[in-house]
Amino acid sequence: METLLFLAATEPDGSLAPSALEALGAARSLAAALGGCSLTVGLQGQSVQTAADRIAGCGATRFLGVVGQDFGSARYASDAAAAEALVRASQATVVVAPGTSRLSRCLPGVAQRTGGQADTHVTALGARENRPFVNRWYYRQRMEAVVQRTQRPWIILVDPGSQPPWDGSTGNTATVEMIELNLPEAARKTSVVGVRAPAADAQTIRPDANLLFVTGAGWTKKQADGQAHVAEAEQIILEFLKRSRASLGSSKSLVDLGGEGQAVLSFLSHLNQIGQTGATPRHPKGLSTCCHGEEPHTVGWRFINERRAISLDPNCGWARGKADVLYVADAFAVMRETNKLLAAKT
């Protein structure tokens, strides 16, 4: 019989992020599917009581915590030590955790320490004949596998946005068993100095946006008049992002132009890159502009539900079953008009 641990790190204010509630929902479903499986909650952070109370009604039989100033920031050595303590104390055979940058950094190492295995970017999980399985993608979202493991503990990191969040009752109080953990001095060799975030008006990556707007290299190429119009492209794109509140993505070719000394859109970085060597974001809708829909780029669209593209080439990759609608048109002209119409609406 499996023993399941839901493991999460608390936010600086002691709460749980939405991705943690999604992983909790997945953990509860898995526990139910496994039959007779007990669920333990393990929380780590500067404080955990607020988070534990928030999910007190989740059906867990135990709440474990590792708390303290040492565990407040996302540092490998302290995060791994805390998670290891929670896994060992719970005697978990299966650990379900949100695939945040913080836990993705440390939990594979915890699997190594505890003699287990780890699977990340899990998009679905369930059980057959009391044996858990997970779905995950290989070769950058180009093929999907259903995987089982016999080695325990099995640490499963659930991709944020892939599961419905647990939305159970609030207002309860959880009794948290605190695990004493003295961090050795060697684990304090690294200190987190801070977080760099773009200014609010310069933030172009919006994970919760309804629309992903992707720019391709065509925005910086010569247009019908024989000239490139990079400054105008920037103005059009930024205005659209401002008015639509879309998240901005880019094809690799456009991001790479900077390294090749060519004219670039100044607000783009590798963080905006979508595809084989970039991100695979989750948004309900995606609009691609000036991009040819080549395979290395479109693998990044795996989790975009409705897809439309604007391209001057009617035979581009988007036309071959990758987009729902392909507008054969000049993206400059279309987006100019779109901005005008959006401005008129507000």
Add this chain to the structure above:
Amino acid sequence: MSTAYHVVVCASLVPDPLQTLEPVAGPAGPALKNEAMLPFVLDPWAAHALYEAANLARNRPGTKVWLVSLGPKAKLQQVMMTVAQKAPFEFVPLDGSASGFAEASAVAAALAEGIQGIPGLDRSKLLVFGGWESASRGAGVTMSMVGERLGIIDQFQGVDELKIQDDGSFEVVERLEGGQHQVSRCAGPPALFGWATGHLPEPKNNPQIGMINMRTLLPALQKARAVQLAAAGLSFDTVVLPRQLRETRIVKDRSAEEIAREIIDWISK
């Protein structure tokens, strides 16, 4: 005073991103159709790690770079013909599977053993570099396990920047969610870095560097240790291509305004 480092870059091989991939059932589990025929490249994020290592070595006299790579010997040789012209390094090849379906912990064990076998490697100067995820398994698990096996508890993933300070400490910039970065300061080696893209462009091929690398590269390939990767209890129920071919509606001969109206209707729904 400039500190010299021992930088070990772990880099796998992956099929060229432009190739069409199809899974097939092999005797030892899933594999890629015609895998032996596919052209391979150095894993993109790991390649960035190599470029960062080379840049570090260029700016820190006395710094040495090793490239530890696990893959079929013939593929390693093919890929190194190009990679060897990008940056100076000493090659540590491991002859085994580069499959994305291989068990990450087994790959980590092989890589860690390869690193531990490097003669003269100084742990007090050791920086282990790699890609934060591969373009094959895409898990971000292997490097972390390599670090654990080497007893390295200062690990960073999604690294975009590493700045060495005058006192020998370094500032590390890692990717977070939503386009943010976390900045950390680490007192010094040993440390492990899973690189994202960084800021360096791909170096141009330099035949002179290639010639120097080749002197040690080919003999190392001939002596490459064969590695068998254990499955460690991993089994695949299915591996399938997504069946999501869409019926694309192609809209031509419409004015920009008409298209704009349709797009706004769509995004407003």
